[in-house]
Amino acid sequence: MIPSNILGVFTPPEESRPIPDEENCLACQVMGSLTCLAGGIYFMSEIPFQGSNSSTKKNPLWWKNSVKTTGLGLFMFGIYRGGEGWLWNKHLKYKGSLF
Template structure:
């Protein structure tokens, strides 16, 4: 068995993937949906930018905390979180709502 690091410098020969290898699987779809909705909800709710006791114990003031997290950064990450939530919902409903004839990988 060769190392993954060595495969970067000496890649294996290219091959054509068959249809079965490129099919989507239900656990993959569920995990990507859960991650996108969960992390997107965390960002969209603004949880990383709450001034809490932890920052106060570090000696940060509210003004310094707001300087380190400017409005454009907070709003950008909240917007990205909203986009992740939307992506997760679309990804989760893809197989039964948007593309009902989609085939999944058999186990």
């Protein structure tokens, strides 16, 4: 019988380790930053509310403001993530990559 690791989800292993600086990846940082920036711009625009969902009954004002605020948060996190390592947290070291 093949051992299962599903119990590891509910009972995590005792030992955990901090992620060392050598495991920071520049490509991962760029992709994460771009994803947050694009998602934030999408949610701050009117695009999610266009089409058949444009009635105020389906999208009340409080919901639109909540979605736009979430988009602003994503956008700000994308800016933070993109500047990490060269504007702030300058001590970060990236592992070698193709770039």
